[in-house]
Amino acid sequence: MNDVLICLFSSAGFDKAAQGLAGAGRRLADELGGQLRAVILGSEAESLALEIARVSDAVTVADQAELAEYQPETCLNALVELCGEALEARAVLLANDTYSQEIAPRLAYRLGGSAVGDGVEVSARGEHLRVSRQVYGGKAQAVIELKRRPAVVWLRARSFAPPAHRETPGAITRAALDIKPDERTRIVERKRETGGEARLEEARVIVSGGRGIGGPEPFETELKPLAELLGAQMAASRAACDAGWVPPTWQIGQTGKKVTPDLYLAIAITGASQHMAGISEAKTIAAINTDPDAPIFKHSRFGIVADYRQVVPLLREKLAALQK
Ligand SMILES: Cc1cc2nc3c(=O)[nH]c(=O)nc-3n(C[C@H](O)[C@H](O)[C@H](O)COP(=O)(O)OP(=O)(O)OC[C@H]3O[C@@H](n4cnc5c(N)ncnc54)[C@H](O)[C@@H]3O)c2cc1C
Known part of the structure; x- marks a missing residue:
């Protein structure tokens, strides 16, 4: 057959x-x-x-x-x-x-x-x-x-x-299957992923932060409001997840999630090959990074060489004005 x-x-x-x-x-x-x-x-x-x-x-x-x-x-x-x-x-x-x-x-x-x-x-x-x-x-x-x-x-x-x-x-x-419940394992508890209102794999726009964000707070105070304005899901590099700044379920990459958004905004992410493995099918990658030689720029359609702490507030301001 x-x-x-x-x-x-x-x-x-x-x-x-x-x-x-x-x-x-x-x-x-x-x-x-x-x-x-x-x-x-x-x-x-x-x-x-x-x-x-x-x-x-x-x-x-x-x-x-x-x-x-x-x-x-x-x-x-x-x-x-x-x-x-x-x-x-x-x-x-x-x-x-x-x-x-x-x-x-x-x-x-x-x-x-x-x-x-x-x-x-x-x-x-x-x-x-x-x-x-x-x-x-x-x-x-x-x-x-x-x-x-x-x-x-x-x-x-x-x-x-x-x-x-x-x-x-x-x-x-x-089909009417003769299903015998498995007696060796049982589900004890189910927990919903924190911050997982929608599935990252389904997201059309993703705002993602890396180690250069510097800690958990700016994810909340800087990146989250930007994501809200863009109607985006939030994600992160492994370095940011491993540091415990954001949940491990946010990790994008070879050992994280593979995503296919229309826009992937990589903020303070260096663009290591293991990270890029998760976004190779993103339609457009845009990056903000202080290092002009960061590998992420080789894969990005748009790039801003600057400190994200200066750029992100400006982006938010512009987006908010556009939405008025
Ligand atoms: C087997 C294996 C599997 C892996 N799987 C994954 C995976 O699935 N996903 C993944 O992400 N990684 C994975 N990694 C890790 C990967 O190799 C990198 O170490 C990791 O992606 C680096 O994360 P990062 O870019 O956030 O951090 P860093 O490499 O530390 O980069 C931080 C970046 O932020 C920039 N920066 C710093 N401050 C600012 C600022 N104020 N404004 C703007 N930019 C700033 C810096 O210039 C730098 O480019 C894996 C590694 C291995 C060995």
């Missing part, structure tokens, strides 16, 4: 990642001459199923109370059943989120397939699939050939274009 299967969790809805995943899946399915199928795990998955049906050939929904909350073992077992027995896909694609990163390698093992993560491109090469991923902090690209079927790939889905709607929506099937 040359079908491509995409795996989605209903809790995220038809967000940019789900749309991009469907887009990547459709392109690959067309290339392979197979169908694009989707499986959805979760509860209250009806509206997502309808959205996905408009862009795929078939949707299987496991809409069960046991899957309402993400629990790795339970979701993994459900996916193994759906991907393995029912669908026998050539490729299984997931988004590059924390759920998928946790499940996908284990899914590949359980299906007897091969796995690669953090892909930025996936294509067919004869019998095998090829996946490109960035290495050395985005300085080079590795192309990996997956020889065992199914190829389980988790992709930077947000950077793929969504697919066109089909004239006839795909059929929706409801």
Whole structure:
């Protein structure tokens, strides 16, 4: 079979990642001459199923109370059943989120397939699939050939274009899985991320601060008001997160979040390759830095060589005047 299967969790809805995943899946399915199928795990998955049906050939929904909350073992077992027995896909694609990163390698093992993560491109090469991923902090690209079927790939889905709607929506099937709750682990508590009103991965504008900000206070007093005026989400370099100035969930980069905003404003961030790995798909990067040789300027469309403490208040003033 040359079908491509995409795996989605209903809790995220038809967000940019789900749309991009469907887009990547459709392109690959067309290339392979197979169908694009989707499986959805979760509860209250009806509206997502309808959205996905408009862009795929078939949707299987496991809409069960046991899957309402993400629990790795339970979701993994459900996916193994759906991907393995029912669908026998050539490729299984997931988004590059924390759920998928946790499940996908284990899914590949359980299906007897091969796995690669953090892909930025996936294509067919004869019998095998090829996946490109960035290495050395985005300085080079590795192309990996997956020889065992199914190829389980988790992709930077947000950077793929969504697919066109089909004239006839795909059929929706409801799966009734025999799910046994995992007895080895249980969720004790859930805590909402502080400052995470919206997901950074979805943000169109990001105001990000680095070690040069100098401490936690200016993030509150200088950067936050600027972000509010721009309708932006706030983020930071690893150095600022490691210093404890802002939550670790704000970290952008190789070991942080990969973001795809229209505008990324890097303030007092040097632009180390590990940081740049998280913003390589930002449409426009603008930087404020006192050092004219800071690497960030090589990647920036706009740059201001100055102390941010002088520039940020001026920016705020201008933006506030424009909004009057
Ligand atoms: C395996 C590994 C993984 C990593 N993963 C990540 C990652 O995911 N994300 C990440 O960010 N880093 C990561 N790093 C760390 C990375 O190499 C850099 O050390 C880090 O990004 C530096 O953060 P920074 O630019 O905020 O700090 P610095 O390098 O200290 O730079 C501060 C900048 O602020 C400027 N500055 C100072 N004062 C002012 C001022 N008043 N106004 C304007 N500009 C000013 C300076 O000129 C300087 O350019 C990783 C490193 C390793 C080894």
